[in-house]
Amino acid sequence: MTVAIIIDILVIAVLVSVTITKGFERALPYFVFVTVLLPVQAKIVIFDIFALSGQRVAIVTLVALYLIFKKQGAQVSPLETTPLKFLLMLHIAWCLLSTANSIVPGDSFKKLLYEVFEYYAMYYIFIKTITQVKTIHRIMGAVVCAVFVACVFGAIEAYSGWRV
Numbered sequence: 766m767t768v769a770i771i772i773d774i775l776v777i778a779v780l781v782s783v784t785i786t787k788g789f790e791r792a793l794p795y796f797v798f799v800t801v802l803l804p805v806q807a808k809i810v811i812f813d814i815f816a817l818s819g820q821r822v823a824i825v826t827l828v829a830l831y832l833i834f835k836k837q838g839a840q841v842s843p844l845e846t847t848p849l850k851f852l853l854m855l856h857i858a859w860c861l862l863s864t865a866n867s868i869v870p871g872d873s874f875k876k877l878l879y880e881v882f883e884y885y886a887m888y889y890i891f892i893k894t895i896t897q898v899k900t901i902h903r904i905m906g907a908v909v910c911a912v913f914v915a916c917v918f919g920a921i922e923a924y925s926g927w928r929v
Contacts, residue, residue, distance in 0.1 A: 769807045773822040776803075780826045789834040790894050792827075794907040799823050801911035824883050831890045847892060853885060 783792040803819035810816050860877045867873035
């Protein structure tokens, strides 16, 4: 649990420092790198109700930074509307229907809230923030780098028996 707390603090610190020094749009590739790289199992369970993972810490930090720094950019995203808006609403309606028919509706509703907040908040921030194609290239490069780092750890685990 101590390692998870250290990782969470490091994620917050680097996201905030990159946003302050280079701007919010430049922090998006780091955010993607972190969310792809961090293992889902590295989480802090709070009273068996809520699990605080590194991805959730990064998303909450990203949302907070977006709310703080969204007005400070000279460029604004060229998108006036949200693409895929109707598809997102259809997915939410489908999740509500499946939650209503679930054997354990409480867990399904919790999963629905997590999905809507995590994925759709991130999607909204990305489409409203990205103004350059270069940012998309950096984000895709961050995904590749995170997968490469995970592969290096995986190779070490497979051949040495050491576990991260």
